Amino acid sequence: MKRIFVFIVALLALVQLQAHAQTDSVQRYVSAALEIMKNRSVNRHRINWDSLCTDTYKRAAGLKTIKETYPVLKHALTALNDAHSNFYPPEQVEAYTLGYRATGQEFPVIKAKITDNNLAHIELPPIGCYHFAEWDELVNTFYEKITELQSHKPKGWILDLRGNYGGMWYPMLAAISPMLDQHQVIGTVDADGQYAFFDYRNGQLFEGGKAAHRFHVKKQPRPVTQPLVILVSKKTASSGEFCTIAFAGQKQVTVIGQTTQGLTSGNQEYKLADGAFLVLTTGNTVDRHKKEYNVVGQGVTPQVLLNDLSDEACLKAANDILSRHR
Known part of the structure; x- marks a missing residue:
């Protein structure tokens, strides 16, 4: 019984670790995209970055995969008000x-x-x-x-x-x-x-x-x-x-x-x-x-x-x- 209990605990820990790693990966992905926008957008001096970043992180909260962030990043790009920026997923690239x-x-x-x-x-x-x-x-x-x-x-x-x-x-x-x-x-x-x-x-x-x-x-x-x-x-x-x-x-x-x-x-x-x-x-x-x-x-x-x-x-x-x- 002890071995089974230890195995279950270890398995749950592994699942939690993987879930944390996925969440961390999603956050880093969104953060990297926002950093590019903040540093390079032609309208970067006209944007309230605190507001945009807060909103984007809120929309990305709870997402499990990077693919799920694509609509979130597209929404963030529209906030730049340049009508020309876009996002292309890997298969389109x-x-x-x-x-x-x-x-x-x-x-x-x-x-x-x-x-x-x-x-x-x-x-x-x-x-x-x-x-x-x-x-x-x-x-x-x-x-x-x-x-x-x-x-x-x-x-x-x-x-x-x-x-x-x-x-x-x-x-x-x-x-x-x-x-x-x-x-x-x-x-x-x-x-x-x-x-x-x-x-x-x-x-x-x-x-x-x-x-x-x-x-x-x-x-x-x-x-x-x-x-x-x-x-x-x-x-x-x-x-x-x-x-x-x-x-x-x-x-x-x-x-x-x-x-x-x-x-x-x-x-x-x-x-x-x-x-x-x-x-x-x-x-x-x-x-x-x-x-x-x-x-x-x-x-x-x-x-x-x-x-x-x-x-x-x-x-x-x-x-x-x-x-x-x-």
């Missing part, structure tokens, strides 16, 4: 890093053509993966399309961002770089007023002066020097808006269409203990003149507003504008 083809998705299609008026029309689609080989593929394909269009000696260019709802900014910046007239045309400013400009040169991308990513570029196209029209819509968001802002202040560039969605802030991925991503807004976008785009939902207003965003109407408007530059 895995698909995100495996890329399009490995997960059975269609790879983004880059459409390009010469119009009847001899204008080069190229679309930059959104790209939403963290697979570097596919980043290279997007950039190299975009460059090949530019080179092909240049062979027709176009009178002007149209960069179509109407369907670009965002995704990964680095490959998009690399793709449009031949169309930009100078370096460091876009950046972010954080909660302490510190600026970090992006720069892309010969396959190397820099952020705030630090090397951030290396692309494997097959052949860089010649710079695009002809007048340029950028097409945008209400669907144009996030990195699609960054592309638009990168041209702000560039000569012979006209933005036409409809006001963009208004997610003009920069995000950073932070990997948590179980592989989940805390995607946090760490800065607001600024253009080459340090104009800050910090109002959620305000978006970028085109120089020429169009009620009709059909291909026919957009191409006619673009042709009218580009013909005045000739």
Whole structure:
């Protein structure tokens, strides 16, 4: 009987120890996420952290597994009031890093053509993966399309961002770089007023002066020097808006269409203990003149507003504008 009693006591102690370890693990997980938010959020100086932390710990109290904390952390992110931060569980992160083809998705299609008026029309689609080989593929394909269009000696260019709802900014910046007239045309400013400009040169991308990513570029196209029209819509968001802002202040560039969605802030991925991503807004976008785009939902207003965003109407408007530059 003594042996059975001792065994039961030991078993109960083990169960209690495991339960305590799980609770401790959950608390540490939540605490780590809150610490990232507190240190890096673009709105960190506007948040009552005592209140937010107390509320978050209260919501997490009694939870047994890390997975159960996901809705709690998503709720905490909404309190940051940036409309752009998000939380991605490990299985979504895995698909995100495996890329399009490995997960059975269609790879983004880059459409390009010469119009009847001899204008080069190229679309930059959104790209939403963290697979570097596919980043290279997007950039190299975009460059090949530019080179092909240049062979027709176009009178002007149209960069179509109407369907670009965002995704990964680095490959998009690399793709449009031949169309930009100078370096460091876009950046972010954080909660302490510190600026970090992006720069892309010969396959190397820099952020705030630090090397951030290396692309494997097959052949860089010649710079695009002809007048340029950028097409945008209400669907144009996030990195699609960054592309638009990168041209702000560039000569012979006209933005036409409809006001963009208004997610003009920069995000950073932070990997948590179980592989989940805390995607946090760490800065607001600024253009080459340090104009800050910090109002959620305000978006970028085109120089020429169009009620009709059909291909026919957009191409006619673009042709009218580009013909005045000739």
